[in-house]
Amino acid sequence: MKVTAALIAAAYAADPVNWPGQSDEDPCGTQIHFPESAVNATCTLDFNGYNPWRVFLGGEFIVDEYSFTNFDGIGSDSIDVVIFWEQSYDGSTGLLSNATCGYDTDVSLNCVDYGSALPGVYFMETANDFRMMKESNYNFQVAGAYPGDVVAMQINDAVGNGFACMNLTTNSGEINVDGINVIEDPWGNLYSDTGIITINVADYASSTVNLFTQQQPGQPWEPSLWKSTVSA
Structure with missing residues (x-):
């Protein structure tokens, strides 16, 4: 399953990769595309110290927290990630604070080739x-x-x-x-x-x-x- 059109459409028109939050339950977000494959590998996301609120992978198989794999005949040659960041209101202004919002440049991916399908379910x-x-x-x-x-x-x-x-x-x-x-x-x-x-x-x-x-x-x-x- 690919990332839904609703998530893609949520991206801010002036910035197709990062967008601002609407509330603390619809926070700022990032969409990023990696030209790598998780097939027969273990891939791990890093957020440069920022805290994700939701992470959507669109068809990868979860191994551990923010680590995933994929399989021959199922996985593709690229990885799509949509992240919503933790965000809260500033107590002094009553406005959403951007201090906890990461950007696409904060997201990195490290894939380690396993050589075959990862055992397990x-x-x-x-x-x-x-x-x-x-x-x-x-x-x-x-x-x-x-x-x-x-x-x-x-x-x-x-x-x-x-x-x-x-x-x-x-x-x-x-x-x-x-x-x-x-x-x-x-x-x-x-x-x-x-x-x-x-x-x-x-x-x-x-x-x-x-x-x-x-x-x-x-x-x-x-x-x-x-x-x-x-x-x-």
């Missing part, structure tokens, strides 16, 4: 806009799982709490309904209040395991794959 970074409407649909994708594996996900939101989601489906196997973390309602629909979801991977699964979800109405924040975990 990883979430694709697909939560591409914190301004999406409530009850938005999300497709969580996991690489590195094989038929017969049990993929265990802890999907968290942007502040680290379990992501409450509903209308859970998959085309990669069977979702385990345990009545605690995944519950079936009277109409046969699956939901989770905790974000803890496991999938038995079927023989017909593709190279990525897919979980299709919808944000519950009372869930305050969007999902963050940086704050989520997956294992198999």
Whole structure:
């Protein structure tokens, strides 16, 4: 999934790379393009001491905080990054302070070639806009799982709490309904209040395991794959 058009359109017209904040929940940001590939490599972002509020990668697979990889047949020969920086109001003026806003020149990328696909299972970074409407649909994708594996996900939101989601489906196997973390309602629909979801991977699964979800109405924040975990 590429970075959404809404994020690109948010860039300030006079400066296509860096733009000012509108509020402390829609802060200043940066879009940057690196002509490098994360396929069979581990790439790490550095922000020169500035603190990102959100980081969107558009289809890379998360290894650790601000580190990621990709795979043959999935990754491309370039990396797109959109960053929203932490920003707050100045107590003396009541205006947004730009002191915590980084710029494209503050963002660097270091990639280390692994020589082959990185072992393990990883979430694709697909939560591409914190301004999406409530009850938005999300497709969580996991690489590195094989038929017969049990993929265990802890999907968290942007502040680290379990992501409450509903209308859970998959085309990669069977979702385990345990009545605690995944519950079936009277109409046969699956939901989770905790974000803890496991999938038995079927023989017909593709190279990525897919979980299709919808944000519950009372869930305050969007999902963050940086704050989520997956294992198999």
